[in-house]
Amino acid sequence: xxxxxxxxxxxxxxxxxxxxxxxxxxxxxxxxxxxxxxxxxxxxxxxxxxxxxxxxxxxxxxxxxxxxxxxxxxxxxxxxxxxxxxxxxxxxxxxxxxxxxxxxxxxxxxxxxxxxxxxxxxxxxxxxxxxxxxxxxxxxxxxxxxxxxxxxxxxxxxxxxxxxxxxxxxxxxxxxxxxxxxxxxxxxxxxxxxxxxxxxxxxxxxxxxxxxxxxxxxxxxxxxxxxxxxxxxxxxxxxxxxxxxxxxxxxxxxxxxxxxxxxxxxxxxxxxxxxxxxxxxxxxxxxxxxxxxxxxxxxxxxxxxxxxxxxxxxxxx
Numbered sequence: 001x002x003x004x005x006x007x008x009x010x011x012x013x014x015x016x017x018x019x020x021x022x023x024x025x026x027x028x029x030x031x032x033x034x035x036x037x038x039x040x041x042x043x044x045x046x047x048x049x050x051x052x053x054x055x056x057x058x059x060x061x062x063x064x065x066x067x068x069x070x071x072x073x074x075x076x077x078x079x080x081x082x083x084x085x086x087x088x089x090x091x092x093x094x095x096x097x098x099x100x101x102x103x104x105x106x107x108x109x110x111x112x113x114x115x116x117x118x119x120x121x122x123x124x125x126x127x128x129x130x131x132x133x134x135x136x137x138x139x140x141x142x143x144x145x146x147x148x149x150x151x152x153x154x155x156x157x158x159x160x161x162x163x164x165x166x167x168x169x170x171x172x173x174x175x176x177x178x179x180x181x182x183x184x185x186x187x188x189x190x191x192x193x194x195x196x197x198x199x200x201x202x203x204x205x206x207x208x209x210x211x212x213x214x215x216x217x218x219x220x221x222x223x224x225x226x227x228x229x230x231x232x233x234x235x236x237x238x239x240x241x242x243x244x245x246x247x248x249x250x251x252x253x254x255x256x257x258x259x260x261x262x263x264x265x266x267x268x269x270x271x272x273x274x275x276x277x278x279x280x281x282x283x284x285x286x287x288x289x290x291x292x293x294x295x296x297x298x299x300x301x302x303x304x305x306x307x308x309x310x311x312x313x314x315x316x317x
Contacts, residue, residue, distance in 0.1 A: 061116055063106040069097045069120055082115040088122050092179070096123035126177045129184055132167050133174060140167045140186055148180035158193035160243045165189065192243040197250060199240035205231040205254050216246040223256045230257030230307070258308045265302035267295050271316035274298075278312050288315045 101119040132140035169187040235253040266274035297315035
């Protein structure tokens with residue numbers, strides 16, 4: 001307070017003073033060097049700034065396509081880049097979790113410390129054939145088309161449990177892993193076949209042959225070891241009650257009969273003793289002439305190969 005502020009110097013005076021200062025600097029070698037140093041410094045600063053904003057703050061994106069997720073992440077880390085992941089997608093050739101695409105592309109410019117976006121593979125697209133057994137064709141077809149499968153009809157066949165027109169089988173089978181666009185052939189039921197297979201187990205082979213011939217079915221017999229009498233039916237396929245077409249082959253397991261035994265010698269033994277010995281081995285015995293005499297003749301003869309339970313006739317005198 002009480003002091004008068006100096007009036008600002010006119011612009012013409014300031015310009016004159018700057019001109020005088022420049023003249024003084026340029027008039028001496030040291031001054032010229034100082035001016036040159038300032039000019040060079042300002043030029044370097046301008047150049048470095050231009051380089052940084054134009055080129056220096058960028059780097060080249062590394063090659064990450066085809067690498068595994070772990071390897072791609074490691075390579076990006078070494079380059080000082082962050083990684084983000086786009087929505088993965090299925091691919092027929094690329095293994096699961098390998099890199100399909102990158103953005104920016106390999107060798108493209110990216111800010112140092114910037115983010116590179118990777119698209120990973122889900123591997124080949126596969127899914128199981130849906131269970132359409134027991135469904136009518138139209139419904140089964142819709143289920144398969146909904147999962148991008150191609151539907152075809154196969155040759156229908158008879159089925160004892162499913163009515164005509166519904167799916168009894170598929171090729172490939174239900175649950176088989178397939179890719180989109182695969183063809184699935186549906187086999188439809190023709191309903192129950194017209195001929196019912198009879199129960200033949202326990203019957204004789206002769207009776208079985210007659211029965212099957214009357215039904216226009218074909219017999220195939222296989223003999224097996226068994227204690228059952230020879231030519232008795234032990235098993236069959238198809239089972240009794242199954243529906244089949246005329247001309248279908250029916251497989252029968254037939255008994256060979258019990259193993260044969262050697263007939264023991266009882267000639268010259270007392271008839272009662274011989275009878276007791278043979279019956280003890282399961283052979284029923286009939287005696288002729290004098291049951292209290294000695295065995296002179298035996299039928300079947302000694303060492304004959306006979307079935308268990310074969311009747312024996314002894315002639316005693």
